[in-house]
Amino acid sequence: MTRLKAIPRAHLIAGLCLVALLVYPVINPWQPYPQAVMLLAFLLAVQASSWNIISGYAGYISLGHSMFLGLGSYTVGIVAARWGVNPLWIAPLGGVTAVVVAVLIGSVVLRTRGHAFVIITIAMLLAAQILAVNFKSFTKGSDGITLDLPFWDRDFQNIPFYYAFLILMVLTVLFSAWIRRTKLGTGLVAIREDEGKAASIGVDTTRFKIVGYAASSFFIGVAGGVYAYYLTFINPVGSFAILGSVTIVLAALVGGRGTLYGPVIGAFIVQVVSEAATVYGGGGNARVLVFGLALMVVVLFLPKGILPTVQAWWRARHPEKVEYTDQAGALSRTRVAVRERTEPSPAPAQGEVLLDVRGVSKRFGGLTAVDNADLTVRQGTITALIGPNGSGKTTLFNLISGGMQADSGEIWFDGRRIDGLRPWTRGHLGLGRTFQVTRLFKEMTVQENVVAPLPDSRWRTMLSDAVHGHEAARARELLDTVGLGRFADQPAGALSYGQQKLVELAQVLMLEPKLILLDEPAGGVNPSLLGRLTEVIRELNRSGVTFLVVEHNIPLVLDLCDPVVVFSHGAPIAEGPPSRIRTDPVVLDAYLGDDWADHGEDGPGDNGHGTTAAAREAVQ
Numbered sequence: 001m002t003r004l005k006a007i008p009r010a011h012l013i014a015g016l017c018l019v020a021l022l023v024y025p026v027i028n029p030w031q032p033y034p035q036a037v038m039l040l041a042f043l044l045a046v047q048a049s050s051w052n053i054i055s056g057y058a059g060y061i062s063l064g065h066s067m068f069l070g071l072g073s074y075t076v077g078i079v080a081a082r083w084g085v086n087p088l089w090i091a092p093l094g095g096v097t098a099v100v101v102a103v104l105i106g107s108v109v110l111r112t113r114g115h116a117f118v119i120i121t122i123a124m125l126l127a128a129q130i131l132a133v134n135f136k137s138f139t140k141g142s143d144g145i146t147l148d149l150p151f152w153d154r155d156f157q158n159i160p161f162y163y164a165f166l167i168l169m170v171l172t173v174l175f176s177a178w179i180r181r182t183k184l185g186t187g188l189v190a191i192r193e194d195e196g197k198a199a200s201i202g203v204d205t206t207r208f209k210i211v212g213y214a215a216s217s218f219f220i221g222v223a224g225g226v227y228a229y230y231l232t233f234i235n236p237v238g239s240f241a242i243l244g245s246v247t248i249v250l251a252a253l254v255g256g257r258g259t260l261y262g263p264v265i266g267a268f269i270v271q272v273v274s275e276a277a278t279v280y281g282g283g284g285n286a287r288v289l290v291f292g293l294a295l296m297v298v299v300l301f302l303p304k305g306i307l308p309t310v311q312a313w314w315r316a317r318h319p320e321k322v323e324y325t326d327q328a329g330a331l332s333r334t335r336v337a338v339r340e341r342t343e344p345s346p347a348p349a350q351g352e353v354l355l356d357v358r359g360v361s362k363r364f365g366g367l368t369a370v371d372n373a374d375l376t377v378r379q380g381t382i383t384a385l386i387g388p389n390g391s392g393k394t395t396l397f398n399l400i401s402g403g404m405q406a407d408s409g410e411i412w413f414d415g416r417r418i419d420g421l422r423p424w425t426r427g428h429l430g431l432g433r434t435f436q437v438t439r440l441f442k443e444m445t446v447q448e449n450v451v452a453p454l455p456d457s458r459w460r461t462m463l464s465d466a467v468h469g470h471e472a473a474r475a476r477e478l479l480d481t482v483g484l485g486r487f488a489d490q491p492a493g494a495l496s497y498g499q500q501k502l503v504e505l506a507q508v509l510m511l512e513p514k515l516i517l518l519d520e521p522a523g524g525v526n527p528s529l530l531g532r533l534t535e536v537i538r539e540l541n542r543s544g545v546t547f548l549v550v551e552h553n554i555p556l557v558l559d560l561c562d563p564v565v566v567f568s569h570g571a572p573i574a575e576g577p578p579s580r581i582r583t584d585p586v587v588l589d590a591y592l593g594d595d596w597a598d599h600g601e602d603g604p605g606d607n608g609h610g611t612t613a614a615a616r617e618a619v620q
């Protein structure tokens with residue numbers, strides 16, 4: 001009984017529904033019509049659930065996904081007709097064709113971001129139809145291909161197809177669930193939430209999207225092969241119909257895009273409504289009208305779909321108890337362990353140059369944000385980068401981490417020129433960063449956020465478990481370190497700003513970085529946790545991690561960092577140990593203000609929380 005209780009409610013309900021579906025034809029064997037409606041619902045569920053991998057998890061909407069059903073049908077149909085093989089045995093070939101085509105299309109389209117993908121998917125569906133019409137020697141053109149009737153007794157009617165599509169539906173849902181549990185799954189969701197941020201934490205967004213697109217095509221291709229046998233006839237218009245793609249999207253939207261069971265629920269609803277519209281509404285055209293109305297209702301009243309809406313309602317009625325931050329736990333922890341890098345490259349010796357920015361510039365129209373800047377960060381240091389607002393510090397961070405490309409200059413990291421590398425490759429080399437305004441993936445849980453980064457480009461890492469296993473255990477450990485272990489299963493969007501800062505630090509530590517760029521780490525963090533934060537930075541630094549810190553909290557900078565580089569108008573104006581910087585007349589003039597020279601260690605008007613306001617006022 002306790003074992004049963006451990007299974008999530010959704011899986012239990014799904015299991016019960018599956019048992020009912022398995023026994024239905026046994027109880028009602030001589031009812032071919034309802035069996036046909038059900039098996040078409042299973043087929044739609046296979047398609048919607050597969051579509052959900054690229055369009056629900058990764059957010060890249062495909063409006064031509066029924067193309068894979070047609071490709072599967074034609075592959076299997078052509079082979080079966082030519083060589084007299086039974087289509088059922090070669091149905092997986094349809095999946096292989098679908099994956100090959102998805103990889104080819106994806107390799108071209110998914111290198112870019114955004115809307116081009118939607119348009120291309122429709123274009124590809126129509127192109128496939130034109131090819132099927134014109135490649136007559138293979139496809140018999142508009143005449144189509146007729147296949148042999150099923151070999152089993154006619155008395156069995158649809159039952160074998162019923163079970164074939166049911167098995168495919170179960171396999172698709174299990175496959176989709178498995179993907180969502182892996183780092184591939186968290187990476188896909190990360191892409192949907194914030195593609196730039198995903199790239200900065202080592203997610204090779206191009207590869208993830210191509211793999212996601214290919215994964216979303218396989219079972220549809222297999223189902224296409226079985227469907228060809230079910231129909232015993234395939235032609236270009238029927239196999240590559242745009243209405244098929246619209247139905248897939250509608251099913252996923254109705255049920256709940258991005259959820260595991262939503263597309264399946266949506267498929268059953270859409271299939272039953274579609275059948276009712278055809279039977280009672282006067283034919284196929286009524287179906288199109290009903291689909292249009294349903295789409296409007298969903299967009300207006302259920303934008304998240306049925307399942308997420310019901311889940312939100314349930315959660316509101318049965319709120320989970322959440323503890324406050326385990327601040328005491330975090331503060332009492334003494335050590336934070338750094339993992340060994342999986343592909344260790346010899347770290348530069350203490351004091352050697354780790355990051356070398358040489359004559360880098362970045363212009364935005366008429367504004368030169370970074371102006372021929374030089375900067376070196378030596379191994380083992382906690383280097384500060386300070387300067388007035390708008391002096392180009394964050395832009396320089398973006399250039400170093402790969403979020404932006406420099407107009408000129410070179411950036412070297414750990415003996416390698418990196419300014420031409422993609423952001424995730426820089427991450428794999430050991431370059432991590434946090435953001436001034438936190439950029440967590442708000443719809444993922446806190447734990448998923450911390451598990452999402454990839455320290456290398458190995459397939460094994462990509463397919464490792466993000467929910468259990470060593471990666472998840474490491475994420476928990478890091479969350480405990482920053483005092484947020486109790487929040488692991490909460491959505492990241494529910495955390496306060498300061499808590500999000502701490503999660504972002506834990507997240508970047510998953511990269512096993514050699515150098516961490518911290519953009520205003522103290523912003524919004526309460527004073528006692530700030531103490532813990534600086535302690536963590538020091539501990540990591542003692543373990544060999546180098547830091548480059550942008551921070552306006554000058555007492556913190558002067559206490560924690562050495563050397564300090566001062567930026568003004570896009571270039572460094574001074575560099576040295578804190579003791580020299582705080583009295584440097586150039587720095588006092590450009591940033592700190594004369595008051596700094598006249599006050600003690602803590603600067604003017606310090607209240608223990610830093611003097612950001614004072615420093616900023618001084619600049620103005």
Ligand SMILES: Nc1ncnc2c1ncn2[C@@H]1O[C@H](COP(=O)(O)OP(=O)(O)OP(=O)(O)O)[C@@H](O)[C@H]1O
Pocket residue numbers: 364367369387388389390391392393394395396436
């Ligand atoms: N994407 C962009 N497009 C246009 N201008 C930009 C862009 N990013 C930064 N800038 C401009 O470049 C200049 C430098 O901005 P940046 O954010 O790098 O400064 P900063 O030193 O980090 O400032 P702060 O201390 O306030 O964070 C600013 O004038 C800013 O308006």
